[in-house]
């Protein structure tokens with residue numbers, strides 16, 4: 752099942768249009784896996800399948816409860832370049848071949864998941880406004896800092912900033928958009944990957 756999903760993910764063609772920047776109708780998918788396929792986040796799937804089948808299992812489970820902070824395929828491409836890997840395919844190949852490298856990527860994926868609670872943008876906003884300073888992640892003892900950084904002009908929407916433990920590529924903005932429900936989990940789009948302390 753895993754392999755056929757991976758092939759399917761890699762085989763999905765471009766062209767599934769992502770919606771207008773501000774569309775507040777919630778979007779519902781059966782699972783995180785299904786969300787990824789339908790929104791062109793196929794690289795998220797393929798890297799997860801390779802480095803962390805246990806996380807991929809949760810993505811596949813409609814009953815799993817959690818919040819996934821997700822970047823687009825384009826950001827994965829940029830990461831591959833920043834990493835000196837050149838292309839995403841090389842990043843994937845390196846993850847397959849090199850256990851140390853793969854462990855690092857697994858840690859990164861685990862840090863981008865807040866377990867046991869499916870948060871929407873508004874939930875997150877309420878938490879920050881209520882003074883909550885951080886969120887747990889799938890990594891023991893590694894939390895994601897939370898802060899509010901003003902209101903963005905056009906939309907009047909508060910900007911939520913995540914402060915990762917590893918600061919190398921800086922703070923991360925949660926992209927305002929429709930709530931995405933995937934099974935009993937939610938997916939929040941972010942503009943960069945959250946780096947754990949390395």
Ligand SMILES: *[C@@H]1O[C@H](CO)[C@@H](O)[C@H](O)[C@H]1NC(C)=O
Pocket residue numbers: 764765766767768769791824825
């Ligand atoms: C989907 O991904 C492909 C390959 O990365 C990219 O060329 C295409 O622009 C993406 N489409 C959308 C709608 O994001």
Ligand SMILES: *[C@@H]1O[C@H](CO)[C@@H](O)[C@H](O)[C@H]1NC(C)=O
Pocket residue numbers: 813814815934935
């Ligand atoms: C999702 O959660 C609701 C409420 O807790 C529950 O009734 C439902 O069965 C869950 N869905 C799945 C697929 O487990």
Ligand SMILES: *[C@@H]1O[C@H](CO)[C@@H](O)[C@H](O)[C@H]1NC(C)=O
Pocket residue numbers: 849850851852
């Ligand atoms: C494996 O990956 C680690 C961490 O990126 C790197 O330091 C090491 O040189 C790699 N080993 C091989 C054999 O490529």
Ligand SMILES: *[C@@H]1O[C@H](CO)[C@@H](O)[C@H](O)[C@H]1NC(C)=O
Pocket residue numbers: 898914921922
């Ligand atoms: C990220 O946020 C933290 C906490 O507010 C701040 O100390 C840090 O300077 C910020 N980093 C960047 C790159 O803006």
